[in-house]
Amino acid sequence: MTTLALIGPGAIGGTLATWLAQRGDLDLTVCVRTPFERLVLETPDGEVTATPRLVTSPEILEERGLAPVDWVLVATKAYDDATAAPWLKTLVGPDTRVAVIRNGVEHREAFAGRVADENLVPVIVDFPAERPGPGVFRQRRYGWIRVPEGAAGEAFVALFEGCPIDVATTDDFVSVAWRKLALNAAGAVNAMTLKPSGVAHDPGAAAVMKTLVAECVAVGRAEGATLSDDIGEQVVEGYRAGPPDMVNSLLADRAAGRPMELDARNGVIVRRGEKHGIATPANAMIVALLNAAAG
Ligand SMILES: NC(=O)C1=CN([C@@H]2O[C@H](COP(=O)(O)OP(=O)(O)OC[C@H]3O[C@@H](n4cnc5c(N)ncnc54)[C@H](OP(=O)(O)O)[C@@H]3O)[C@@H](O)[C@H]2O)C=CC1
């Protein structure tokens, strides 16, 4: 039986853990920081629940002989890599594959030296998920997940057989990651205004979103991504067409007083832009303002 450990059952991790637990032929351990009893997921087709093995410390994994595993799925925020490290030290063996599930374009960099590159699977997720409380999750649409093509990518896709989420490999992961980052870069406007998706109907907010996206596109192209000229329009129209009360994860973090993934979602555009001599003043400004607002 394939053994898996998911670190960080929050909005995304909790949603994925709930779906993985439906299979019954996977040995799933969920590594939690804030304990809860079971997983309860609200989906577009109703409620799905699961009661997988929940473990609260790496020491318990060792005591119960639950490591190493075949797969580790890391679903913590980018700012929690240090706190997740002790889990990895216990869970990862020479043949363990590690899926890094997060927004941004720096999945490999975050785990360089801790996971062999051929065993690391960067994962881009595109479905909105919220966690009203520990163990409770809301998936507004099934969306999709993409991983690079290859043996490890194909094995990751196979984990989600039978799941309603569209999970597949891609031969152009760089473009997929930068296209998603364009959506996330614009999401800084939600965090700045403390307003959900409906703020995109404001012409001024929409214009700032498009400027943030345009900078992301220029840098992404310099990084080798294929990105269309109308992504900014697509992003704004996507926010306008979606539920006006939808809260993205950056806004959720700021509203909850948690750290924000600013460096992974907007700061990276500035950093990679500097490498290519591309000015990114809008992303630099919103990073500075959100850091100041949260300080
Ligand atoms: N939410 C969304 O709609 C989407 C999010 N993403 C991306 O997915 C990634 C995850 O985001 P999201 O699920 O929203 O984040 P959440 O904050 O909802 O979940 C992160 C989870 O990780 C847990 N965690 C943190 N450190 C540890 C640790 N040391 N041990 C165990 N658990 C730990 C947190 O625990 P605790 O409960 O104690 O805080 C929390 O449950 C991010 O990169 C995000 O940008 C991508 C697409 C959509």
Ligand SMILES: CC(C)(CO)C(=O)C(=O)O
């Ligand atoms: C905007 C959204 C929900 C799209 O999946 C996202 O990526 C996030 O909230 O971090």
